[in-house]
Amino acid sequence: IPDRKQVPLYELEDKLREATAIYKEVLECITAPPSKDPVVQALKGQAYQTLIAGNFTQAETPLAQAIALDRKIVTRMKATITEWPRELEERQISLAASWVAQAKLQRLQHHYDLAATFWEEAAASLPYNHEVDRIACLNEAGHDLCQISCHAEALAVFEESFSRSCLLGDRKGNGFILNNMSGVYWAQGRYDKALDYLEQSLTIHQQVG
Numbered sequence: 001i002p003d004r005k006q007v008p009l010y011e012l013e014d015k016l017r018e019a020t021a022i023y024k025e026v027l028e029c030i031t032a033p034p035s036k037d038p039v040v041q042a043l044k045g046q047a048y049q050t051l052i053a054g055n056f057t058q059a060e061t062p063l064a065q066a067i068a069l070d071r072k073i074v075t076r077m078k079a080t081i082t083e084w085p086r087e088l089e090e091r092q093i094s095l096a097a098s099w100v101a102q103a104k105l106q107r108l109q110h111h112y113d114l115a116a117t118f119w120e121e122a123a124a125s126l127p128y129n130h131e132v133d134r135i136a137c138l139n140e141a142g143h144d145l146c147q148i149s150c151h152a153e154a155l156a157v158f159e160e161s162f163s164r165s166c167l168l169g170d171r172k173g174n175g176f177i178l179n180n181m182s183g184v185y186w187a188q189g190r191y192d193k194a195l196d197y198l199e200q201s202l203t204i205h206q207q208v209g
Contacts, residue, residue: 022108027051029101030063035094037073040066044098056109063102070095074125089127096125100137107144116144120157131168135161142180151184158184175204 030048035041043066050059070091077088099122106115119141123134138161145154158181165173178201185194 019108022104023051026101026104026108029097029104033090033093033097035066035070036090037069037094040069040094043069044101047101051105056105059105060102063098063105067095067098067102070098071125089129092125092127093130096122096130096133096137099125103140103144112144112147113150116141116150116153116157119144131164132170132173135164135168135170135173138164139177139180142184146184146187149187151188154184155181171204172208175201175208178204 027048030044030051035044043062046062047059047066050062074088074091074095077084077091081088099118103115103118103122106112106118119137123137123141126134126137138157142154142157142161145151145157158177162174162177162181165177178197182194182197182201185191185197
């Protein structure tokens with residue numbers, strides 16, 4: 001929730017609307033997809049109730065515990081991947097969803113450095129066949145890095161997501177990522193580079209309609 005003392009009055013309504021949207025997204029991430037592990041499900045339920053009560057920082061603990069448990073099981077399943085293919089994928093999705101919830105919870109509290117780290121953890125946790133979601137997580141990490149002016153780090157993340165998007169043949173996604181990279185170059189004062197990437201983005205968007 002934005003600090004009213006630090007937010008200009010004319011921006012307060014937009015900031016409150018943004019915070020409300022992120023809050024709803026955090027709750028959605030915690031509840032979907034539902035985990036088949038009763039312990040993980042209970043921990044996420046605890047995080048949900050804590051958030052509903054308005055205790056954002058306290059909600060981080062049960063989420064972290066759910067992540068630790070899912071991560072432990074994922075590691076064990078990967079060692080015997082031939083025995084647990086479907087269960088492993090489900091557990092990886094559960095783990096990634098918890099990381100996403102943590103990332104959005106940190107974004108809600110304006111802890112963008114932690115949010116970016118958690119987005120990257122979510123990207124790394126996803127199963128191999130969830131590349132579109134992985135790219136989306138990387139783009140979110142780049143967005144949060146831009147919020148704290150970590151431009152070099154943001155570019156590195158955007159470049160990785162762009163490479164993955166190219167391998168998928170996702171032209172529309174390429175256009176959006178190039179647009180993001182243009183914004184980073186603009187923030188760095190590298191206007192020629194920013195214009196070049198913006199023009200590439202525009203060309204792609206015109207081609208895909």
